[in-house]
Amino acid sequence: MFIKFFPPERGKDLNFSQNLKPTKCMNILKKISTGIPLLAILLLPGCAGEKEQLKDAANSFQVPVEYYQLKNGLKVVLSPDPTSPTVVVAVYYNIGFRIEPKDRTGFAHLFEHMMFQGSQNLGKMEFVNLVQKNGGILNGSTRFDFTNYFEVMPAHKLETALWAEADRMKGLAITQDNLTNQQGVVKNEVKVNVLNQPYGGFPWLDMPQYANENWYNAHNFYGDLADLDSANLEDVDKFFKTFYAPNNAVITVVGDFQTPEAKKWIEQYFAAIPSSQLPSKPDISEPPQTREKRFNKEDKLANKPAIAVAYKMPDRNTPEYYAMGLIDQLLAQGSDSKLYQKLVQEKGYTGGISGGINYLGNMFNYNGPMLWMADLVYDANISPDSILAQFDAAILELDTVSQEDVDLAIVKVRSNLYDNLGGFYGIGRADLLACFALFDNDPARINTLETEFRKITPEIIRKTAKEFLRSTNRTILIIDPKAGKS
Amino acid sequence: MKRTYLLFLIFATVGLSAQTQKQTPPEGSTPKDFKLPARKSDKLPNGLTTTLVQYGAIPKVNINVIIKTGNIHESENEVWLGDLTGNLMREGTKTMDFKTIARKVATMGGEVNVSTGLNQMTISGSVLSEFAPQLVKILADIVMNPAFPETEVERLKNDLKRQLTVQKGVPQNQATEKFRSIVYKDHPYGRYYPTEEMITSYTIDRIRSFYEKNVGAKRTVVYAVGKFNEADVKNAITESFKEWKEGPEVNFPIAKPVRTNQVAMIDRPKAPQTTVIIGLPTIDPSHPDYLPLQVTNSLLGGSFGSRITANIRENKGYTYSPFSTINNGYRVAIWYEQADVTTEHTGAALQEISKEIKRLQSEPPSPEELKGIQNYEAGIFVLQNSSPGGIINQLNFIDFHGLQESYLTDRVKNIYSVTPEKVQQMAKGHFKYEDMTLVLVGDKKELDKQMKERERSLKVK
Numbered sequence: 001m002f003i004k005f006f007p008p009e010r011g012k013d014l015n016f017s018q019n020l021k022p023t024k025c026m027n028i029l030k031k032i033s034t035g036i037p038l039l040a041i042l043l044l045p046g047c048a049g050e051k052e053q054l055k056d057a058a059n060s061f062q063v064p065v066e067y068y069q070l071k072n073g074l075k076v077v078l079s080p081d082p083t084s085p086t087v088v089v090a091v092y093y094n095i096g097f098r099i100e101p102k103d104r105t106g107f108a109h110l111f112e113h114m115m116f117q118g119s120q121n122l123g124k125m126e127f128v129n130l131v132q133k134n135g136g137i138l139n140g141s142t143r144f145d146f147t148n149y150f151e152v153m154p155a156h157k158l159e160t161a162l163w164a165e166a167d168r169m170k171g172l173a174i175t176q177d178n179l180t181n182q183q184g185v186v187k188n189e190v191k192v193n194v195l196n197q198p199y200g201g202f203p204w205l206d207m208p209q210y211a212n213e214n215w216y217n218a219h220n221f222y223g224d225l226a227d228l229d230s231a232n233l234e235d236v237d238k239f240f241k242t243f244y245a246p247n248n249a250v251i252t253v254v255g256d257f258q259t260p261e262a263k264k265w266i267e268q269y270f271a272a273i274p275s276s277q278l279p280s281k282p283d284i285s286e287p288p289q290t291r292e293k294r295f296n297k298e299d300k301l302a303n304k305p306a307i308a309v310a311y312k313m314p315d316r317n318t319p320e321y322y323a324m325g326l327i328d329q330l331l332a333q334g335s336d337s338k339l340y341q342k343l344v345q346e347k348g349y350t351g352g353i354s355g356g357i358n359y360l361g362n363m364f365n366y367n368g369p370m371l372w373m374a375d376l377v378y379d380a381n382i383s384p385d386s387i388l389a390q391f392d393a394a395i396l397e398l399d400t401v402s403q404e405d406v407d408l409a410i411v412k413v414r415s416n417l418y419d420n421l422g423g424f425y426g427i428g429r430a431d432l433l434a435c436f437a438l439f440d441n442d443p444a445r446i447n448t449l450e451t452e453f454r455k456i457t458p459e460i461i462r463k464t465a466k467e468f469l470r471s472t473n474r475t476i477l478i479i480d481p482k483a484g485k486s
Numbered sequence: 487m488k489r490t491y492l493l494f495l496i497f498a499t500v501g502l503s504a505q506t507q508k509q510t511p512p513e514g515s516t517p518k519d520f521k522l523p524a525r526k527s528d529k530l531p532n533g534l535t536t537t538l539v540q541y542g543a544i545p546k547v548n549i550n551v552i553i554k555t556g557n558i559h560e561s562e563n564e565v566w567l568g569d570l571t572g573n574l575m576r577e578g579t580k581t582m583d584f585k586t587i588a589r590k591v592a593t594m595g596g597e598v599n600v601s602t603g604l605n606q607m608t609i610s611g612s613v614l615s616e617f618a619p620q621l622v623k624i625l626a627d628i629v630m631n632p633a634f635p636e637t638e639v640e641r642l643k644n645d646l647k648r649q650l651t652v653q654k655g656v657p658q659n660q661a662t663e664k665f666r667s668i669v670y671k672d673h674p675y676g677r678y679y680p681t682e683e684m685i686t687s688y689t690i691d692r693i694r695s696f697y698e699k700n701v702g703a704k705r706t707v708v709y710a711v712g713k714f715n716e717a718d719v720k721n722a723i724t725e726s727f728k729e730w731k732e733g734p735e736v737n738f739p740i741a742k743p744v745r746t747n748q749v750a751m752i753d754r755p756k757a758p759q760t761t762v763i764i765g766l767p768t769i770d771p772s773h774p775d776y777l778p779l780q781v782t783n784s785l786l787g788g789s790f791g792s793r794i795t796a797n798i799r800e801n802k803g804y805t806y807s808p809f810s811t812i813n814n815g816y817r818v819a820i821w822y823e824q825a826d827v828t829t830e831h832t833g834a835a836l837q838e839i840s841k842e843i844k845r846l847q848s849e850p851p852s853p854e855e856l857k858g859i860q861n862y863e864a865g866i867f868v869l870q871n872s873s874p875g876g877i878i879n880q881l882n883f884i885d886f887h888g889l890q891e892s893y894l895t896d897r898v899k900n901i902y903s904v905t906p907e908k909v910q911q912m913a914k915g916h917f918k919y920e921d922m923t924l925v926l927v928g929d930k931k932e933l934d935k936q937m938k939e940r941e942r943s944l945k946v947k
Binding site (some may be wrong): 006061082083085086087097120121122124128129130132133134135137153154155156157158159160162163164167180181182183184185186187188189191195196197198199218243254256301302303304334335337340341344345348350351377379408411412414415416418421422423425451 | 491506508509511512513514516517518520524525540541542543544545546563584585588589591592593594595597600612613641646648649650651654655656657696708713754757758759783790791796799800801802803804805806807826828857858861864865866868869871872873
């Protein structure tokens with residue numbers, strides 16, 4: 001469940017649907033584990049130039065990365081891939097909902113919608129139409145630490161997409177009508193995804209508000225309806241001037257293109273956009289958690305109880321962080337995982353569990369305090385404590401984790417990483433490159449991730465589990481179902 | 487004070503765009519060739535079909551075993567028996583239990599998924615390339631030698647009941663169930679959800695019997711798409727599946743969907759939005775006009791830039807997520823527009839939807855508007871064929887509907903041969919507003935009021 005410009009169009013299925021009913025899977029609760037927003041259900045696609053020796057290729061699959069900066073500070077990442085005659089243009093701005101203005105909850109996302117409402121050379125609907133009429137798809141989304149905009153175009157329309165992204169980076173031309181219209185659209189987005197939906201907002205939107213202490217991590221990212229209503233054109237203008245500058249952004253191009261041409265056009269369309277003085281970043285750190293927190297939330301639309309359990313993550317890019325990536329695989333990913341085996345197979349408490357690091361993306365695309373979380377729906381005759389006992393038992397087993405377990409987790413991580421590198425028509429790769437450029441100034445990290453995971457020993461796993469998966473570091477949120485009760 | 491400032495801001499922006507001559511976007515260069523990835527298809531003596539496609543450079547492979555059975559083969563009191571059968575197949579084979587399979591496939595970098603749809607049961611996995619033959623063997627074992635452990639039946643039934651309860655609380659599902667029951671009536675396509683009592687009644691014998699009656703080689707296609715050693719995978723498929731029983735012939739009972747202008751309402755007191763589905767039966771993919779209908783749908787409501795979406799979302803702000811679609815079954819299809827609309831704007835949104843349909847019926851789109859949609863559909867077609875999962879879906883689509891390969895190879899050409907007049911004709915013939923079934927899930931008190939107003943204004947027209 002991303003907060004984004006437009007939803008997956010269930011009708012416009014990029015994959016022909018031959019079955020008439022939507023999937024019956026249990027993931028009503030919006031599992032996002034590897035997530036990239038896009039139209040419909042997209043599976044893992046292929047990628048660049050042929051490499052032989054299948055077995056070695058598995059260990060040495062490398063993504064081409066060219067990285068530089070324009071004089072105005074705009075970061076540029078190019079990664080050619082001739083698999084399909086298409087090209088991804090992705091612009092990521094270093095502004096997420098975490099640090100939006102305090103009296104304007106939901107504004108980062110509302111603003112994302114404004115980026116489709118008109119710029120100097122493209123009036124309302126003209127950006128969308130330009131992309132679609134040239135045979136492309138597009139979307140945008142707002143996350144913890146960035147807002148992104150991307151197009152997947154036929155390869156020969158690269159210049160068109162670059163021109164259009166530059167046009168809206170230069171400035172917006174928004175009217176009060178446009179703003180009012182999108183306030184209506186966004187309020188409907190909140191209603192369809194949260195207010196009129198059983199388990200709406202659970203746990204992806206709710207848990208950060210319960211688990212975190214610092215306002216930046218703990219406010220309602222979708223926004224209170226009143227705050228959304230009070231946004232005005234002055235806010236739009238100020239937000240754009242503050243955050244939407246080339247020195248606060250990265251442009252990533254992935255797909256079937258010639259590097260010299262791409263560079264020429266990027267220079268031509270983006271170089272003249274002036275950089276700006278960026279505000280200093282607020283303190284988004286979370287105080288260490290010292291006691292278990294437990295909350296109940298009444299849900300007037302839900303029929304069954306549900307529980308989410310969240311632990312505060314170690315800092316990004318530390319050995320403990322990579323260890324948590326492996327622990328996530330062992331505990332919650334796939335039907336072989338400990339929580340699945342215990343809660344689904346052995347106890348029958350639930351039909352499936354969701355879990356992961358960063359429910360609004362994946363373990364790579366954020367830059368601040370984060371949670372590892374798992375959640376499930378269960379029957380009212382089961383007590384939450386008996387579910388928690390299974391969490392505790394699974395975590396306790398990490399104390400005897402073997403090298404074989406670590407190897408298994410690494411294979412799962414690698415397979416999952418390949419899905420991102422090849423997946424979503426190149427958007428998965430563009431996402432990692434953009435985030436590593438934006439947060440670490442090092443998009444080439446994409447090729448060393450597996451090495452980092454391989455450094456993790458059973459000992460580090462044990463230590464990490466002890467330090468971070470302790471009950472005093474967790475927050476429990478229980479949905480109290482009130483459907484049909486007044 | 488603030489108001490003045492705002493006015494000034496607006497004036498400033500307008501002034502800016504008026505002064506400067508607007509630039510036209512660069513056209514781009516000439517299109518690159520797009521060729522569908524080559525496929526190799528084969529048939530075993532027992533009737534099982536295989537299709538292999540090498541695609542991409544990422545060292546992974548998707549293997550899907552697709553069996554032509556599903557909810558369509560359930561009788562009236564057997565809804566979701568197919569799902570329960572699929573779920574129990576996943577619990578293990580005669581030689582490997584669930585945990586063993588889960589662990590084995592995890593070491594390949596994947597997991598086994600079993601899903602039961604209306605027409606197809608899919609047993610699939612996506613693993614690192616080098617494990618492709620091993621995955622084939624495991625999937626074959628699951629479909630050919632399920633253990634059907636009786637000890638797991640009660641748990642799986644309870645899971646289905648929980649799932650049923652949760653799903654029935656979702657307004658979009660309530661609307662879909664209602665709409666399908668009206669249009670498809672007594673056909674299995676019209677039975678979206680079972681009752682709890684039905685699930686309670688399912689026994690291991692009925693599960694076995696569903697499997698015996700419906701699963702076998704003649705109904706099965708095995709797809710391998712991605713990067714893999716072809717000879718090894720081909721071998722693994724032949725070796726694993728050659729002893730399988732032929733099983734039943736492919737047999738889909740064809741539904742007779744009904745056109746009715748019935749209005750159905752499901753009350754959700756105080757709901758902030760109404761879930762709207764409005765639509766009717768239409769032509770299916772085997773009909774020569776199916777592609778022009780797709781193009782027409784894309785222009786009317788099926789793409790973000792489409793007329794209905796531009797109107798009720800980008801102009802009026804009534805909704806976030808409107809879309810229209812053609813939903814196919816075997817030799818039948820339904821077209822509908824669906825949207826979650828602010829409660830107080832439900833009537834107004836319906837007015838706008840009907841207006842857009844009528845506008846398209848009364849005048850053909852401009853050649854430019856149509857050209858844009860054609861480019862979009864051609865672009866989408868390339869994307870649909872640019873991932874292993876997408877490629878499987880495309881090939882499965884023509885297989886399921888019994889279409890020629892030319893359905894795919896001539897698709898781009900055929901998209902561009904649709905004329906504005908044809909679009910108008912499709913809208914006239916297939917989107918007759920007065921024949922549409924309307925389902926509303928929302929605050930009934932508020933809706934009753936609005937529906938009266940709507941009827942009045944429709945009559946005025």
